[in-house]
Amino acid sequence: MPDDANLNTIHTIAYDPATTGEPGKRMTTKLWYTDPDGAFRSGFWSSEPGKAEINYVKDELCTLLEGSVRLTAADGTVATYSAGDTFMIPKGFKGTWETLTPVRKFFATYQKP
Numbered sequence: 001m002p003d004d005a006n007l008n009t010i011h012t013i014a015y016d017p018a019t020t021g022e023p024g025k026r027m028t029t030k031l032w033y034t035d036p037d038g039a040f041r042s043g044f045w046s047s048e049p050g051k052a053e054i055n056y057v058k059d060e061l062c063t064l065l066e067g068s069v070r071l072t073a074a075d076g077t078v079a080t081y082s083a084g085d086t087f088m089i090p091k092g093f094k095g096t097w098e099t100l101t102p103v104r105k106f107f108a109t110y111q112k113p
Helices: 004-009
Strands: 027-034 040-047 050-055 059-073 078-082 086-089 094-110
Touching: none
Parallel strands: none
Antiparallel strands: 027 040, 040 094, 050 094, 059 078, 059 086, 059 094
């Protein structure tokens, strides 16, 4: 049985699986947790199809709940992910993020303070 004092450090996030993007917005980000240093963050993100150049300054773990994306690295390496996939985008990644079909994902990021 857990020590009651440790329960103060557990963060429960109530997630409604019907959560979608905000009406009239192409992208929605809901930040659920940020540690005291601001280095670790987690939340929910949704997006309509589109393409963007990215230059990651943090590490990000993504789990797609719905949709598909294609990441193309600056060296031409291509990876496509779909609902149910979990993948890591490392700090320093440069390339393009293409949302192929409407996406909903959980994310966790880490950036040294």
